[in-house]
Amino acid sequence: MLIVMEKTATPEQIENVVSIIEQKGYTPRPIPGGERVAIGVLRNKGPVDAALFLGIPGVKDTVPITRPYKLVSRETQPEDTIVTVGDVAIGNGRLTLMAGPCAIESELQALTIAEKVKAAGAHIFRGGAFKPRTSPYAFQGMGEEGLKIMARVREVTGMPIVTEVMDDQTFDLVEAYADIIQIGTRNMQNFSLLKRAGRSRKPIFLKRGLAATIDEWLMAAEYILEGGNTQVILCERGVRTFVNHSRNTLDVSAVPVVRKESHLPIIIDPSHAGGRRDQVIPLSRAAVAVGAHGLMVEVHHEPDKAMSDGAQSLYPEQFVSLCRQVDAIFRILQNGTDAI
Amino acid sequence: MLIVMEKTATPEQIENVVSIIEQKGYTPRPIPGGERVAIGVLRNKGPVDAALFLGIPGVKDTVPITRPYKLVSRETQPEDTIVTVGDVAIGNGRLTLMAGPCAIESELQALTIAEKVKAAGAHIFRGGAFKPRTSPYAFQGMGEEGLKIMARVREVTGMPIVTEVMDDQTFDLVEAYADIIQIGTRNMQNFSLLKRAGRSRKPIFLKRGLAATIDEWLMAAEYILEGGNTQVILCERGVRTFVNHSRNTLDVSAVPVVRKESHLPIIIDPSHAGGRRDQVIPLSRAAVAVGAHGLMVEVHHEPDKAMSDGAQSLYPEQFVSLCRQVDAIFRILQNGTDAI
Amino acid sequence: MLIVMEKTATPEQIENVVSIIEQKGYTPRPIPGGERVAIGVLRNKGPVDAALFLGIPGVKDTVPITRPYKLVSRETQPEDTIVTVGDVAIGNGRLTLMAGPCAIESELQALTIAEKVKAAGAHIFRGGAFKPRTSPYAFQGMGEEGLKIMARVREVTGMPIVTEVMDDQTFDLVEAYADIIQIGTRNMQNFSLLKRAGRSRKPIFLKRGLAATIDEWLMAAEYILEGGNTQVILCERGVRTFVNHSRNTLDVSAVPVVRKESHLPIIIDPSHAGGRRDQVIPLSRAAVAVGAHGLMVEVHHEPDKAMSDGAQSLYPEQFVSLCRQVDAIFRILQNGTDAI
Amino acid sequence: MLIVMEKTATPEQIENVVSIIEQKGYTPRPIPGGERVAIGVLRNKGPVDAALFLGIPGVKDTVPITRPYKLVSRETQPEDTIVTVGDVAIGNGRLTLMAGPCAIESELQALTIAEKVKAAGAHIFRGGAFKPRTSPYAFQGMGEEGLKIMARVREVTGMPIVTEVMDDQTFDLVEAYADIIQIGTRNMQNFSLLKRAGRSRKPIFLKRGLAATIDEWLMAAEYILEGGNTQVILCERGVRTFVNHSRNTLDVSAVPVVRKESHLPIIIDPSHAGGRRDQVIPLSRAAVAVGAHGLMVEVHHEPDKAMSDGAQSLYPEQFVSLCRQVDAIFRILQNGTDAI
Structure with a gap:
């Protein structure tokens, strides 16, 4: 200082x-x-x-002159962290695609979507069993029943599953089912939850807070690493600004900055960033082009009947198109940026 | 719609x-x-x-056309909610002053500060026993020991006490000691915590999130009321913007808007809004002038030795001056705005 | 309404x-x-x-229910506007690259950079002769001398030139030299300048204001079209938010929204968005991937000796790499998004 | 550095x-x-x-370590600048009230409003003759005719007048009529206009830009002082943030910061900050309480027939109430803050 x-x-x-x-x-x-x-x-x-x-x-x-974080810093660990779940590795030089519905609604719904996104190229199935909702009157998720359905999806499709944990009380439960445990935007600085995540043996998917600086976000990850869990995946999902044409403002420059400052992999969630279906594919292309290690995308086979966030869910055929486009862009980055 | x-x-x-x-x-x-x-x-x-x-x-x-909240709306309950703790009533037409250190550090520290702020005119003693800190390496609070010290302050001074709860696991403990339970900025949308607060029999002091709209803030309060606890106090403490000369930007217009939309009382925290000692008194005057029901102010007798947030803590003699100034302004509002 | x-x-x-x-x-x-x-x-x-x-x-x-703009709306003109200058067309299905130094410093500097960016693939040469500077003590540009140098660059290289106009007094002068006239971020709502631009016979390059909504930006363009000049190119260059790791926050979702709402072409300026050299190439890739019609990039052969904005200027060899990468991405978009 | x-x-x-x-x-x-x-x-x-x-x-x-501005800095000139127009002094320890309609619509309208605001306690009459409007289709002001009406108001009421200048071409004209020349929010970094203002012999009323930091705002003032005109009044009128319950977010902490950093007087415009009539009086109280040297308030006798910004214009009887309230608050500051 x-x-x-x-x-x-x-x-x-x-x-x-x-x-x-x-x-x-x-x-x-x-x-x-x-x-x-x-x-x-x-x-x-x-x-x-x-x-x-x-x-x-x-x-x-x-x-202030120096950064406040230590364990997450690339100055502490120069080489990239690779997070492995089953056959999938995140941050290992391949693009990771996570896809699925916002909320698990039934086994039929989950399996239908899972098979479609797997066929399109997704590696990991996402779905919400415990849903943080702005309104107490909105659908709050199926709870453990939803987790069981996700486990069934894993069994049937072979895809690892990622789902959100909302609190300490249900952490053991979520941990028992999930392959990757998501901590949501509104909980990024729920320090009790971060400490519990630090004691988990499962990888943590840590979304950036709505108004979090990169320093604060990396400090939240530092809580988890400091607790002993080094398997953390960061997820940029848009920040809140004066802009009103998208639900949030996707901060693409976070990717090169995080990749320079930290060894942790970084994923982009274009669905929550845009908040509208017609922005998801363009934002996905931008996300991969800017250098993200992967995407988390909401897909629903009947978005107009979805119980939450249907407006931002892609139709399965759109997800097919998305995969094709981002794979092509990712290959260019693998081949073409060596001279940068 | x-x-x-x-x-x-x-x-x-x-x-x-x-x-x-x-x-x-x-x-x-x-x-x-x-x-x-x-x-x-x-x-x-x-x-x-x-x-x-x-x-x-x-x-x-x-x-969207109509507001999403119901129970917190003035359309549902036209008359003001008055929250009563001991001899103190919040929202009853008198100005409520809450003051004390950011963190409880020792019984001597707490009692020293408490007696000074009481003498200056404070009605409620604030202090942190469980502290949410951006860094895992920063002082995290004294925990239950801190709560016991606060109880001792209440016993000695007669002032009710307000302190923050960070999670469900410690909710019973905090509830057992506190007169008013604070839910902090970073937990405004910790829905599990809000639901637990809804089952509490103690008043809840709900701080606005860093990037929360008033709708989202009132919806967080709605969770608590929907759970059965109607004793909620709202607290504006600055929002995050591009502005960099204060730690946050105090949103004074939130006060008339909340007072029009909701029947719940609203307090302003100038200490966290400004983040620097020299802004606290001017912001306090603005807060009372704009129509807040009270203030929550950080005071420390040795701020350069404080274990957290010393830079924004007032010296006790500054708090004396603050009380004198805001009381005078509040009296004008009581007498003078009948024609508005 | x-x-x-x-x-x-x-x-x-x-x-x-x-x-x-x-x-x-x-x-x-x-x-x-x-x-x-x-x-x-x-x-x-x-x-x-x-x-x-x-x-x-x-x-x-x-x-409010309907959009306030008319002439710039795709509802008024469904087909894309193509802006043509010399051999270059903007918005015609090819990627347009504009590059050059922030400020013109000398004929040698301008020609050196121009030949390098042309060899790399740039179509249009950018450079500042009149510079809007936050400080009155900073270099304000070479004025007409700079314009003459730019004309010389055009003569030597064949590239059309784009340069900023700062006021009405110098509009005739800039118009006499420039192929495309830039209206800068700080002048986006300088309505006198917009009206003058509406009477110009040269295309206008209209940068988005630091805190402008898309509605306000399109309304600024509406001033120009309403004045009779239909040749307007929009330029997204980052908006101001709480984010502090880049100079501004590049709003990539502006591209799909503008392309849906308006028929005008949209360019991205990654140099001013990031404000740091190491963000320019990743942001350029994102810009092209999200669907921009082109880029405007600052390049300098000796950035540490540049008279303004050197920190964000690419080295010529970096610009070569940038062109190679974005061309590859653009080809994917041309081939691959038909199914979207 | x-x-x-x-x-x-x-x-x-x-x-x-x-x-x-x-x-x-x-x-x-x-x-x-x-x-x-x-x-x-x-x-x-x-x-x-x-x-x-x-x-x-x-x-x-x-x-960066030191501030970029010099002439506006209190380190350069420790004593307050007092701006004097006719019998009115701004920044001399008395509260200055500027009031009037958004736009001049007719002599009858202007005189009607002027006499009402003068009777209520206003010192300076405000009104727009040249209006910066987001839409080219909106009423753009009466131009010189409006200036003549304002001069007539001065003649009849004795109040000095303040009005906005939008460009260099009309600067001489506005300067010939106005006692104080306003540079609006959208022109805060119109450097050509600032330089012209620096050569003016009339005081300049410089509004803060929608997304301007205090450094940038003071640098804009520095342009004027550097040009030779030391009579500058700053005006805070709200900044753009994610907040959507008021048109802009009034940044009250700008007042103590500006007063500490600079010797120039600072006025608050609550009308543009709130953008809604019911926020104007509370924001005015906050503005005076936080320490502003004065207010600029929009008043209209028939706001529902106003040609611009009627929604934020006070009725004359509301302005009477406002004056009464802020005078009382200002007296407290004069008497009561000596101990701060």
Whole structure:
């Protein structure tokens, strides 16, 4: 951290800040400049709290310099993390496609969709058994019954399954069924849930919060790694901005930034980003082109009868087209970006 | 809901939408316009899912018309909800001041601060025993020990206490000690926690999420009321925007809007909104002037030694000044706005 | 427009709104619902001002239904607009690449860069002669001297040139030299400039404002078309959000939305969106994959000596790689999306 | 500026950055830390361009330290700027109220409103003769005829007048009539207009852009001061965020920040911030309570017949109430904040 002093700071004020830094066990390094003094805070470990300095006489501002995360950082682990579930590996240089309905509604519905998305090229089946819903009056998911149906889908199709966990109470249950456990957008900073996920032996699929910076998102992942679980997949799904023509704003630049900062794989969810069916395929192409390791896409064979998020679910034949398009784009990236 | 058809929609496409509306059990009402047709969806109860119509041939857009919440709405309950804890009533026409440290650090710290804020005019003591922290390496709070200290503060000073609950596992524990249970910003849409809060017999202090619309915030409150707990206090604490001179952007207009839409009391937290000590008093004045029912303010007698959020904590003498200023402003509102 | 009445609105209040609608020359169409009445406003032309109804007793809200733009709408002109300059056509089914330095610094600099970008595959040369700069102390561009250099580049390389106009006073001058006239982000709602552009006989390259909705952006284009100039190219270059890892947030979903709503071609500027060199190539791939008609990219042969925006300028060899990658992606879109 | 090196930066890379700094005429100051090296850039004048360093091998990030503005800074001029027009002074310790219609529609309308707002306590009459409108089909203002009517209002009432200028072509005209010249939100970074304003002998009323940071806003003011005109009044009028219950989000914390950073007076426009009549009075109270030097408020005697922005215009009797309330709040600030 750098502490920037007011131009008018007195030598006594500077000395006072220096001694506070020393009291906290850090090493102060004053940097006299042309107009004002700044004081570097050299430290042993962990971030320094700006709170210690803001408001002290003569201090104008504090400037953080290093990133707060450690275990998720590529500076700690230079090589990519590859997450393996069954025959599928995420982040290993192949594109991973996760697809399925927003919510599990029945065994027939789940199997129908699963077989269609598998035939199109999906590797992992997604589906919601416990659904976080803005309204208490909306369909909240089938619960364990939904999990059993998903297990049946796995049995029939061979695809690993990913599904959301909403709380600690149902974590053991979800963990018992799922191959990958999803922590949703609204729970990205549910720290109790993150700590529980850190003790899980299953990979965690961590969606970015609606208004989370990349630092905050990686810190949420840090909770999981710090707890002992290194199998974390990040998922960008759009952030909230003033833009109103899509449900959220897909932040594609998050992909190169995350890939540079962290060794964890990153997936994009174009369905929740756009929120409308006609944006899903274009956003999927952009997601793969920008360098994501995979996609999570909502597909429903009868979207106008879906019990949630039907408006953003693709028809199975659209998903076939999507797979064809993104596979072609992904092959270009594999062949063509070596010179970048 | 209103379904807006494309200008080029055919009579068959319009007829198809009409029949889908009927199949869902709603009443369609086509409205032929100059340029295009719109179709009203009249309904019995609950919101209609846009998903049912977006993507159907000939449909251009859907437009929600009514608000999704019921129990929190002033249309359901015209008179103000007054939340009572001990001798203190929130929303009864008097200004409620909640103050205390971000985190409970020791009995001495808590009692020192509590006596100072009480002397200045605070009615309720705030303090964190379980702390949601962005970093897993940051101080996470004293846990039950902190709750015991807060109970001791109540015993000594007579002030009711408000403290945050982070998860279901510790809900019973927090409920046993607290007079008011806080659900924090990052948990505003932790629906499991909201449902548990709905079964509590203690008032709930529900902070607005960082990127939550008022509709989403009121829907989170709706979860609690729907569960049977009508004692909910809303707290605006700033939202996340592009603005970088304050930690968050205090959305003062939320106060008149919430007061018009809902019967629940609304408090402002200027400390987390500004994130810097020198903004807290001006924001507090704005908060009371705009019509909030009260304030929640962080105060610490040694903010440069605080274990969290010291940079935004007021010195006790600043809190004295704050109380004096906001009381004077509140009296004007009581006397002077009858003509509005 | 739809006027939503309060649940408690009286028949007299409803009747009053109906008569106001009639006084304004519109046709009212009341829609009695289960809980409340809404009143449709049918109209002959142009948008209805919400101001006429908000605040009238019994009115809860107004809901706009139709889009405010006309000439730029695909409902007015279903077929794509193709903008032609010299041998280059924009929006004709081929990918258009515009490249060059942020600012023209010298003839040698401009020619050096122009020949490199042309060799790599660029079709149009970009460069700034009049530069909008946040600081009055920053380099403001070479002015007419810069325009002359650009004309020289055109003469030598055969590439058409695009450059920014900042005001009415210099419009004639810029128009005399440029093949395409750029209106920058900060001037998107400089209505005097838009009106002047509407009288120009040169194509206009209209960048989206930092916080502009698509409606506002298309309305800015509407000013130009309404003035008589139908040759408008839209350019998405990132919007301002809370996100801080890129200079702006590239809104890729703007492309499918604009292409659906309007017949005008849309280009993406990945350089200003990312603001950092290492984001430009990934964002370019995303831009082409999502369906943009072309790219505008900053390239400099000595970016660390550039007089503005060097940090986001590609090295010429990076631009070679970019062209190769986006061409491959664009070919996939031409071949592969017929089934979408 | 501080240049943060990668942990893995080699001594050669560090040496290279040091020599680049020297080549540019700055003084490098390396700061070896526990984990990585940072290099301070000490300079004589003006900001250092990050572009010079981002992308150089071994460089992780650059961190700006000092503010880019000079003349508007309180570090340059510690005492408040007081802007005087006729008998009215802005920023002199009294509250300044500017009021009037959005657009001048007729002499009768203007005089009617002017006399009502003057009687209520307004000091300056506002009104639009040239109107920036999102739609080319909307009423664009009366032009010079409107200016003549405003001059007539001044003659009759004695109130100075403030009105917007939209471009260079009409600057002389507006300057000839107006006492204070307004530069609107959409023109905050119209640099040609700012330069012209810098040559004006009339005070400039500079509205904040929809997505402008305070740094950018103060830099826009810097253009005017740098041009020789020191009479600048800043106006906060809400910024664009995801929030949809008000037209814009009033950023009240801008007031204490601007007052700390700059010596220029700051006014709040609650009418454009809220965009709805029922938010104007609460926001006005907040504006004065937070410390603004004054308000600019839209008032219309027949808002439902107004030609623009009627929905946010107060009735004259509401403005009477507003004046009474904010005067009382302002008196408290004058008396009561000495201890802050």
